[in-house]
Amino acid sequence: MAAVVEQRTIDVVPDDERHGTPVSQFTLWLGANLQITAVVTGALAVVFGADAFWALIGLLLGNLLGGAVMALHSAQGPRLGLPQMITSRAQFGVRGAVVPLALVIVMYIGFFASGTVLAGQAVGELTHLGDTPGIVVFAVVTAVAAAVGYRLVHLLGRVASAVCALAFLYLGARLLERADLAVLLHDRSFSFPLFLLAVSLSASWQLAFGPYVADYSRYLPRHTSTRATFWWTLSGSVLGSQWSMTFGALAAAAAPAAFVGHEVSYVVSLGGTGLIASALYFVIALGKLTINVLNTYGGFMSLVTSVSGFRRPGPPGAGGEGSTITPRGRAVYITGIMSAGTAVALLGKDSFLTSFKDFLLFLLTFFTPWSAINLVDYYLIAKERYDIPALSDPSGRYGAWNGRALAVYAAGVLAQFPFLATHFYTGPLVSPLGGADISWLVGLAVPAALYRAVARDDTGRVPPAVLEEPEEPGATPTNTGESPTARPASRP
Numbered sequence: 001m002a003a004v005v006e007q008r009t010i011d012v013v014p015d016d017e018r019h020g021t022p023v024s025q026f027t028l029w030l031g032a033n034l035q036i037t038a039v040v041t042g043a044l045a046v047v048f049g050a051d052a053f054w055a056l057i058g059l060l061l062g063n064l065l066g067g068a069v070m071a072l073h074s075a076q077g078p079r080l081g082l083p084q085m086i087t088s089r090a091q092f093g094v095r096g097a098v099v100p101l102a103l104v105i106v107m108y109i110g111f112f113a114s115g116t117v118l119a120g121q122a123v124g125e126l127t128h129l130g131d132t133p134g135i136v137v138f139a140v141v142t143a144v145a146a147a148v149g150y151r152l153v154h155l156l157g158r159v160a161s162a163v164c165a166l167a168f169l170y171l172g173a174r175l176l177e178r179a180d181l182a183v184l185l186h187d188r189s190f191s192f193p194l195f196l197l198a199v200s201l202s203a204s205w206q207l208a209f210g211p212y213v214a215d216y217s218r219y220l221p222r223h224t225s226t227r228a229t230f231w232w233t234l235s236g237s238v239l240g241s242q243w244s245m246t247f248g249a250l251a252a253a254a255a256p257a258a259f260v261g262h263e264v265s266y267v268v269s270l271g272g273t274g275l276i277a278s279a280l281y282f283v284i285a286l287g288k289l290t291i292n293v294l295n296t297y298g299g300f301m302s303l304v305t306s307v308s309g310f311r312r313p314g315p316p317g318a319g320g321e322g323s324t325i326t327p328r329g330r331a332v333y334i335t336g337i338m339s340a341g342t343a344v345a346l347l348g349k350d351s352f353l354t355s356f357k358d359f360l361l362f363l364l365t366f367f368t369p370w371s372a373i374n375l376v377d378y379y380l381i382a383k384e385r386y387d388i389p390a391l392s393d394p395s396g397r398y399g400a401w402n403g404r405a406l407a408v409y410a411a412g413v414l415a416q417f418p419f420l421a422t423h424f425y426t427g428p429l430v431s432p433l434g435g436a437d438i439s440w441l442v443g444l445a446v447p448a449a450l451y452r453a454v455a456r457d458d459t460g461r462v463p464p465a466v467l468e469e470p471e472e473p474g475a476t477p478t479n480t481g482e483s484p485t486a487r488p489a490s491r492p
């Protein structure tokens with residue numbers, strides 16, 4: 001059993017445990033995106049007023065833009081061998097990273113809940129137990145799979161990418177038997193605010209993967225090409241999400257009354273009845289299981305990272321603190337995430353569609369600044385060089401709190417509010433822009449520029465290469481020279 005259940009958490013993955021190829025990122029993210037919540041996301045662009053033609057173009061643009069940001073995070077995994085959010089300590093400090101981490105954990109719980117609502121409907125129909133028991137059963141299965149860890153996550157991705165691709169080919173053909181594609185795409189009246197809504201919906205979908213995407217590339221061999229990791233991640237995620245969202249947008253345009261509020265039953269009804277219907281309910285549950293395991297696993301990693309930042313540093317070496325999590329402790333963390341997500345799912349299942357749209361857009365407010373800061377620091381300031389032991393030491397190179405980075409993060413969040421358009425808050429500059437929400441663009445540009453300005457002269461935070469062991473006592477941290485304990489960061 002120990003060989004099956006993952007033993008590592010936030011500690012660095014040593015070279016002798018690295019395995020796999022970048023193609024694994026394609027199958028994982030294809031399978032994770034060929035699922036019902038992505039279908040609903042695409043449908044929202046049409047439900048809220050866009051015509052199908054411009055909705056599809058907007059969704060594609062958002063997937064490409066957000067997917068590029070997400071794939072840049074993925075490329076960090078092989079180089080550092082660390083889960084994504086622990087690298088935030090290099091920007092915000094070992095304890096300061098808890099600020100974005102707390103918001104990331106809320107995100108995981110929200111996505112767990114939204115996915116469980118839809119999957120619970122499928123499980124309820126498949127087992128004839130009903131929605132509420134279906135939600136609970138699905139949540140428990142998700143938690144067990146997440147506890148097994150990394151290898152099972154990728155296995156689910158491979159299975160889901162094949163099974164769900166076949167199912168979506170079949171469903172797409174059935175949809176086009178009922179609806180004339182030319183008619184659905186005939187209306188091409190353009191509305192800039194609605195077009196931006198479509199872009200924002202798909203961009204937010206992709207950007208929300210950023211805080212955990214490197215969790216699933218960190219076991220790749222160290223010298224895996226950065227370009228290969230980037231392109232395989234991007235292609236899998238964009239293909240899967242655009243495929244699902246296109247289906248959702250066309251379904252909502254073809255039968256809005258039948259689709260909205262009955263997403264799972266409508267999708268299954270396209271396929272038929274009897275065994276075919278049961279198979280489709282299984283496919284929906286499988287697709288949601290894949291992504292919900294990612295959310296639960298990522299939430300576990302983020303909770304461990306948050307708690308460990310306030311503990312005493314582990315033994316010298318590469319992230320010794322993460323290895324202290326026992327199997328029982330792992331189960332407790334994951335059960336907590338499952339319980340919170342299930343409670344939210346049960347409370348919000350009757351107002352899912354509107355709540356999910358606002359949840360997606362509001363997420364951007366907090367994660368685009370984090371993405372901007374993390375990517376600018378990694379690629380432009382540190383140039384892919386981090387002191388890994390210092391990520392566990394509040395008195396080390398990165399300190400406990402980085403006030404300047406936290407101030408930039410706060411400025412990035414606040415800069416978006418005048419441009420934010422959600423059900424519960426609309427900024428004063430939304431109306432002059434015709435109702436368009438461009439907050440996520442502001443959330444990328446403002447903190448990126450500010451962080452580059454305040455961090456570029458902070459050379460003491462940048463090691464000469466990727467450090468996997470503590471520097472020699474008395475060594476001066478600089479960004480020049482070489483260290484006998486440093487491993488140079490190679491570039492493709």
